[in-house]
Amino acid sequence: MHEFSIASQILDTAREHADENDASHVTRLEIEVGEASHVNPEQLETCLEAAKTNTIAADATVVIETATPHAECDCGWSGEPDVAENALVYAPDLTCPACDGRIELAGGDSCRLMSLTVSDEESTADSPSTETV
């Protein structure tokens, strides 16, 4: 359960950007979680819901999307890596399909705050909702 640390970092970042834009509320947070990161999207959602209470993002809608990994190889190959056959849980296959060398992930291994919507108005009566896409 390291998702709470990550939720806290997301809210810190959101607050900084709200401050820079002189906004009093954050109404929507869009987050992208890479499938090859170690972040569990469902746990992150739960942690964000708890952590945003009594913050300027208290009523924000949280949208979490997942991103597939992307890898590049020194040999010039790039693309979505295969799934490691030998693993019991998801992991990318880091063997290059073209040259059998080790490929490095160039995407889909991060957790990003993609978009933030801010407002100066009190929130409407609509209750906040969370979507996981």
Next chain:
Amino acid sequence: MTYNYIHDNPLQDGIEHVIDRLVDAGQRVPVGPLRAHRFGHGDHDHDGDDAEADILAQFAEQADDLHERVVHEHGLFVAEFLGATGAGKTRLIERLIEQAPDEETIGVIVGDVAGEDDATRFRERGAEVANVNTGKECHLDPEFVERGLSELDLDALDTLYIENVGNMVCPADFPLGAQARVLVVSTTEGDDVVRKHPMLFQACDATVINKTDIADAVGSDLDLMESDVNDIAPEMPVFQTDAEHGDGVGDLRAFLNDRGHAHAQDHEAYVSKTAGHSHGE
């Protein structure tokens, strides 16, 4: 209410901590349009000059700051050890301390949810020790390491070992600025341990398969474990050790020495891969 294990209710302290930081975010000012603030991402319609907020990279940047200070300003070699509770991390570090030359001064930052037991074991072997109790946190982060560093005289040290909290999931996204991240697993965890935690292996620089002396007794196939590592994390060095009796530790020590020396010559090539996102840029 009593919480018996580390993953239970991490929110209990956390929420107040977060509220403390966020509650001063300003009075609510009425009236104003809804404004979308989209982070700079090539395919979005936006005049933005903000970097898209890569949350994990922010932890990596903290690790880079640590690396710059400890490795480059103070000239230490830093290795992090992570793995499950009972894998033998503490015993392995004890052996590394015992086998070090007399002139090498070693410091250890010990991350543990509670207690002084491991710290005492290192002190008895002559190491300088900073004990960091993480409480309900299941991993060390750069702030915990900073706390440990404040208890050590960095100018007096040659080598710093960081023992992470026993955990096979959470430390992966929290690099600590070490030149080498060593994952310690043991035969007692079952010979499918590599296949169960593939992405942690992919996030580390070397693997130690410990407790080789009792592999047969616990029915673990060492060749299978090693070939699993090669499948999951191609090209990663693997060391088989029996830390209890000191066997195989010399090879690990040689690897760490090489890595420290190579890093001094070629920084780009030998930053621990999870700690060095920004170095190459």
